[in-house]
Amino acid sequence: MTTTRQMRCLRAIRAMGITLVAAMSLVGCGGHSRPTASQSSPPVNTSAAATAPATPTPTPGLPRSIPTWVDIPAIGAHSSLVQLGLNTDKTVAVPPVSQPLQAGWYKYGPTPGQVGPAVILGHIDGNHQEGIFWRLHDLKRGDKVRVGRRDGKTLTFTVRKVAQTPKSAFPTSSVYGNTSGSQLRLITCGGAFDASTRSYLDNILVFATLNT
Amino acid sequence: MQVRLAQAGAIVGAGLVAVMMTTPAGAATAEAGTGSAYAAQANVSLLSGVLGPHTLAVETGPLAASNTNGPTTASTVDATLKGLVSAKVLTSSSQHNKGDGTVESTASATQVGLPVLRALAGSTPMASVISAQCKSTTNGITGSSNLADLDLGKIGHIAAATPNLNLGIPGVLQVIANEQIHHADGSLTVNALDIKLLGGKLLNAVGSGRIVISSVTCAAATTHITTPPSSTPTTAPTTTVPSAPAPSPSTLPTVSAAPTPPQVKVIPIGAPQTGDGSLATVVVR
16 A cells, blocks of 8 residues: 555654654644543433433444443554543543553543444654554554443454545544444544644544444 | 633622523524523522532523524533533534524533532532433424433432433422423423522522523424425426414424434544654654
């Protein structure tokens, strides 16, 4: 795959010390790196249909249970999961950039196994270390992603699409919009790094569906 | 658009027993095609010792309030209602789609804390999201609430999928979760969480008044815009917006298939920032 080759090439260049990266402060692409405190109590999803005899939409899928770890053998990624909320500007919170190997799950969305798009985020890099999703772009259609939940269940998702999109055109509805089954989104940064804004220009997005 | 909470909150004098005029968004005579929403409102009088050494009276008015007549969306961040309630983000929206006639209202509070109930619950009740929504179509009006992770401690548990669930302590506190109020004019109000402090005569009393988190109201949908009948194809097209009034409330069906709720309760803005560029291979300036 071209992208992979390009990345390998780029990494070789980097290894030779040609690339100069400026200003590696705590800000940057991970500038909003504020983890949201985990809830101390087990979650209770109390979505309730309005009026008594109304026709509740049947929801197959599993009940809500917080995900506790993610494992992606194809790229050697394994992490526990912290819960992520929102920053004050309503962008999604991410794990501390000082802990780039920590992945997190967006807690205002479905848990993996529930119907809908469960979202897991991880850094590509941080603090001069490779992040948990350093190789996310290497995933290919058909690769497996395993997620463990607090209820003891281990779920396996299959990658069906890997995309690289500019941050300026982030596909919000594709990532966070309703789905008919249980799906998973894996998100990290990608593309070139803009030193002036201290932000990567793209996101790497992985779309996966629950194995049935 | 952001509404600053500091401007919305107002102390109205200590010691009064405030009685909230419960006009949940759009009550009295809601016209078809209208709706409203707000994320939080408090009108309470607390006894001394509950949240400090003094009595405390608070009347906030509706926070992050929206209306189909505008503003149709509103939000507030990092809200604290005089120490009674805290929330990270308050948002609401209320929209009338003139194309299909539907009305849709939503309200949401994230990372909610309820210090006002700390003494009764044993610890400060917390919830990651408290939201409500309603939708009117020509088939009727439906609504629902989400109280993700709400932990009320010793006050009780919110059972899933239970409209109008009542919890509380007789004479002291009433909590109604997913409150559904069908008004005489046919409109529907959904209060995700309605907290009523019942008075000050008992030992464990905290005060009087009412706090509502995430309230939405939807009146009936307006009639569809129709196209001219096909039997008169040669006639110059005249867009006809039926002038007939909306169906009378008494004939409105109030129950129908629920609208599909969003699976992601709060959709973040923008693109995630996941990396600091410290190992970036391509750097631009």
